[in-house]
Amino acid sequence: MTPAARISAAIEVLDHILAGQPAEQALLRWSRASRFAGSGDRAAVRDLVFDALRCRDSHAALGGGLTGRGLMIGGLRATGRDPAEYFTGQGHAPAPLGPQDNPVEDQETLDIPDWLRPLWDASLRDRADDVARLMRQRAPIWLRVNPIRADAAQAVAALGQDDITAEPDPRLGTALRVTANERRLSQSRAYRDGLVELQDLSPQLACASLPVAPGMRVLDYCAGGGGKTLAVAGRAPDLTLVAHDADPARMRDLPKRADRAGARVRIAERPTGSFDLVMADVPCSGSGTWRRTPDSKWRLTRSGLDDLTALQARILRKAAPLVGSGGHLAYMTCSLLDPENGAQIDRFLRGNPDFRQVARHLWTPLDAGDGFFLALMVRG
Structure with a gap:
């Protein structure tokens, strides 16, 4: 053509x-x-x-x-x-x-929907215009090195065998930014053999900041494809990893991905018991990923956003009882909008005095990869 x-x-x-x-x-x-x-x-x-x-x-x-x-x-x-x-x-x-x-x-x-602009500005304040401008550009491709299979140098060398160039990021030893031939990734030996997984830098930084120690029981409550489950799997030995999703079809590829990564993950239709760490990467507007899914920016509506915040609150209510005493609840979104992030957590903490916040962070394309929010709370 x-x-x-x-x-x-x-x-x-x-x-x-x-x-x-x-x-x-x-x-x-x-x-x-x-x-x-x-x-x-x-x-x-x-x-x-x-x-x-x-x-x-x-x-x-x-x-x-x-x-x-x-x-x-x-x-x-x-x-x-x-x-x-x-x-x-x-x-x-x-x-x-x-x-x-x-x-x-x-x-x-700045190519932000008119109805959303006031909320965008209020959520990002002095960063609003700069982030909006970056959302008009293509997103970089990031990989997460799987420490069960390789270190960063080995992964870079393996990618190079398929003419894929990647460079480490100084902030995180498992993060590689692809600089050439990203379209060859799915067929590369490094990917097929589980040395690397596609994962943006921002969720990598979020997962790396979670309190993970040997022998812990960890539940990924909104597992989807299992990216965060597998990110945690390589951080400590003898973890009990359980994955759950309200739509089990979203986890269809997780067993194959876990096998490729050398991780053991149990899929639970109805998780029970208590966990040392519960991760809830909830459904959201995806406003932090609009460089990758730009049509969703224009399909989001005010009523749709309201429905999402209501769903997020319900998920928090269901996930909280699964956190054991002294355990942590990690609430995550790939959103930049405060109603889904800080305001959501503030409301949860007011209604659940047995939890207290220990960390809160919002990554944006200005300082990482996609927009990504993490609130870490401890129970008891």
Whole structure:
């Protein structure tokens, strides 16, 4: 596919997304209907679509309107390229430019939904604008070294055998930032043999700060794919690791991942007893990960956020009784919004005087990877 043909494909996908279709679903449907597109074409179209969604409103303003065409025109103008070179109408290129494609306004937008902007500003204060600007860029790819299988130097060397370049982060011995050929990761020996796992730096830092000691009983209450379970598994020997999720299908790949990592994890439909550490990485807005899932930024609504905060409170109420005396409850979100973070924990502590907070931290793209929140509480 030519660059212009890829832009035409991105316009088609974006129009479906703007009509309400989730981005991954729209990309998959286009890919299945476009057998002529090679892997490089599919990756390029995906990048065009996600870049447009990260900067949806600003690109729409530069491109003449909130359509797939407008987003592509605006994206070209934002990077200093002339859209007329691609919008020629020849072959599979989009139709030539017309008056409707002129910029509609000349003001900067930080690409945060209008209804959310006051809450965004209140949650992040003097960091709000800088974080919003970073959310318009692609996120870096981070790996977590599995100490059961390798150290950082061994993992870097193994990745290099597949021409994947990664560099350690000085803040955490298990964190590697991929600097080249990230699309080869899933087929690399280092990944297949369990030396590394995909995990952003921020949750890595959160998991590394949890109180983990040999022989502890640890429950991952909202386990999902099990990333945090496996992050804890490599920190101490003889851990009893239990994973639970309200939707067991989310844990479908966890046994295979645990086996690859050399960790023993028991899946529990209804966890019972008491635990030394309960982790609750609750469902949230995902506002900290909008660089990776930019369409979710535009699909979030006020009522949807209210539903999420109510669900988070229910999960806290269910998880708290599983924490033994002297044990810890770690509440986590990949959100930057205070109603899901500090305000949620303040409300929980007021209603549960047997818990007290020992740590609270909000990571942002300014100081780590994704936006990520951790509140650590102790019982008794």
